[in-house]
Amino acid sequence: MTTVLRVPEELSARVPAEQRGPGLERDAVRLLVSRGTAVSHHAFAELPCLLRAGDLLVVNTSATLAAAVDGRVGYARVVVHFSTRGDDGRWAVELREPDGNGTTRARAGTRAKTAVRLPGGGRLVLEEPLSERGERLWWARASVDVRGVLKEHGRPIRYSYTERNQPLSVYQTVFALPSADGAGSAEMPSAARPFTARLVAELVRRGVQFAPVTLHTGVSSAEVHEPPYAERFAVPEASARLINNVRAGRERHAVLPRGGGGRRAGGRVIAVGTTAVRAVESAAGADGVVRAAEGWTDLVVTPERGVRVVDGLLTGLHEPEASHLLMLEAVAGRAAVDRGYEEALRGRYLWHEFGDVHLVLPEESPHTEHCDSNSW
Numbered sequence: 375m376t377t378v379l380r381v382p383e384e385l386s387a388r389v390p391a392e393q394r395g396p397g398l399e400r401d402a403v404r405l406l407v408s409r410g411t412a413v414s415h416h417a418f419a420e421l422p423c424l425l426r427a428g429d430l431l432v433v434n435t436s437a438t439l440a441a442a443v444d445g446r447v448g449y450a451r452v453v454v455h456f457s458t459r460g461d462d463g464r465w466a467v468e469l470r471e472p473d474g475n476g477t478t479r480a481r482a483g484t485r486a487k488t489a490v491r492l493p494g495g496g497r498l499v500l501e502e503p504l505s506e507r508g509e510r511l512w513w514a515r516a517s518v519d520v521r522g523v524l525k526e527h528g529r530p531i532r533y534s535y536t537e538r539n540q541p542l543s544v545y546q547t548v549f550a551l552p553s554a555d556g557a558g559s560a561e562m563p564s565a566a567r568p569f570t571a572r573l574v575a576e577l578v579r580r581g582v583q584f585a586p587v588t589l590h591t592g593v594s595s596a597e598v599h600e601p602p603y604a605e606r607f608a609v610p611e612a613s614a615r616l617i618n619n620v621r622a623g624r625e626r627h628a629v630l631p632r633g634g635g636g637r638r639a640g641g642r643v644i645a646v647g648t649t650a651v652r653a654v655e656s657a658a659g660a661d662g663v664v665r666a667a668e669g670w671t672d673l674v675v676t677p678e679r680g681v682r683v684v685d686g687l688l689t690g691l692h693e694p695e696a697s698h699l700l701m702l703e704a705v706a707g708r709a710a711v712d713r714g715y716e717e718a719l720r721g722r723y724l725w726h727e728f729g730d731v732h733l734v735l736p737e738e739s740p741h742t743e744h745c746d747s748n749s750w
Contacts, residue, residue: 381693385722386535387729390544391568401568404723404730406691408706408714410737415721418568418731427581428641430620432613432650432684433566435586437550439558440528440542441593442478445490445498453478454490454498455531456520457511457560457593458605464513465520466504466603468593477534484509492518493527504603511593511603521556531561531593535726545727548574549586549646557606559591564727565647565689583620583641585613589653589671601674601697602652608668609657617643617654617664617683642736644686648701651675651684658682675701677708687734691718691725706734 391402405416407424416424425431441456450471455478457466469490470478490498496518504511516523530545547566552558574584589607594600624640645651656671658664662682674697675681687705692698702711714732723730 381719381725383535385719385725385729387724387726388535388537390540390728399570401570401573403568404721405733406714406718406721406723406730407733407735408710409735410707411709411713412737413714413717415717419573421573421733422576422580422582424733424735425577425580425582425644426641428583428620428623429581430583430585430616430641430643431577431688432585432587432617432643432645432654433549434547434563434647434649434653435549435551435588436563436590436649437552437558438530438542438545438547438562439560440524440530441560442531443492443523443528445492447488447490452481452490454492455560455593456524456528458590458603459520459557460513464501464515465498466511466592467498467500467514468511469500473534475534476539477532477536480510484512486512490514492516492523494518494523496523510600533726536728551586553588553590557590559589559649560593561591562727563589563591563647563649565650565731567690567727568731569646583616585616585654586610587613587650587653587657589649591649604670604672605649605652606669607653607656607671609653609664609666611666614657614664614666621662621683642685643683644688644733644735645684646688648687648689648698651681651687651701651705654683655681675704677703680704685736689732689734690727691715691723691729691732693725702734710734710737 392398392400401418403418405418407414443454445452445454453470455468459465469481469484471481473479488500492498498514498516500512500514502513503509504513530542545562548569549566587609589605592603592605620641620643652673655675656673657667664683681704
């Protein structure tokens with residue numbers, strides 16, 4: 375497994391980029407680019423000249439929920455993190471306790487039949503652990519419509535490295551779409567957060583395409599790094615077709631003779647976020663063909679399994695949790711991941727959902743277009 379140095383606390387992004395100074399927007403973050411073990415430094419706004427016409431960005435359209443709700447167990451205050459709605463109407467939840475600083479900490483002693491009083495008079499009863507791997511997340515049944523509780527009383531899940539509570543709008547990406555059944559992500563698909571409408575328009579103008587998919591992310595552990603649990607996903611027919619067309623076009627370019635009038639290689643399939651990787655790889659057969667699919671996925675992408683579809687990945691910088699780094703390794707290889715993270719630490723990039731981002735591209739000849747700067 376990849377070894378990564380511990381991330382200093384001061385490198386945690388405490389507020390969103392647009393709150394760090396006047397006139398800043400979401401795209402005012404840094405972009406580390408890895409091509410194999412070669413690393414370069416950019417501003418995120420330079421992304422259009424780092425991609426090329428024919429590239430395809432796979433983006434997650436899941437909207438972020440106001441998934442944290444105050445409650446009481448007996449006389450004790452708790453905070454319920456609503457993670458995922460099951461097909462039987464139950465919710466996977468985590469019970470936490472206030473830490474006195476506006477955030478929460480792990481709560482000990484949670485067990486079956488624990489009853490939580492929710493604001494507005496509702497009641498939540500824990501029934502069984504979500505997984506045999508531990509008792510952090512529980513399947514629970516509510517006496518009221520949880521979606522109404524979240525809408526009226528919920529707030530975004532906030533972790534201790536952030537400075538203050540933020541409105542839900544801060545946690546929505548430019549690609550987020552409301553779901554007809556009220557489903558969404560307990561935690562923001564944060565790799566897409568730096569995109570603005572203006573940047574998307576510039577990418578489209580330059581010939582970059584977008585393939586929307588959906589994966590509703592659950593609650594990750596703030597204390598113990600765990601592999602992801604099963605999550606709901608959907609890859610629509612139109613997106614599957616786009617992905618397959620780009621891959622087929624690249625294969626056609628690969629067999630063209632060299633020296634053909636300065637031809638470029640075909641487009642690349644680049645996932646925006648590990649959630650997009652999980653969705654599209656879950657819809658791919660062993661032959662690498664993506665087919666329209668929806669349902670639940672428990673896929674964990676590892677170097678042993680490899681990736682069948684994705685050529686590159688745009689991702690945030692996170693604590694070195696096993697599943698995140700194993701997926702990066704599957705896309706880029708261990709040496710590239712180690713080198714990229716070493717450079718991110720050396721360059722004092724900012725971590726977590728409000729932080730800087732990392733673009734992992736295939737190791738190949740540099741793109742003919744050139745960004746003006748190599749630093750930010």
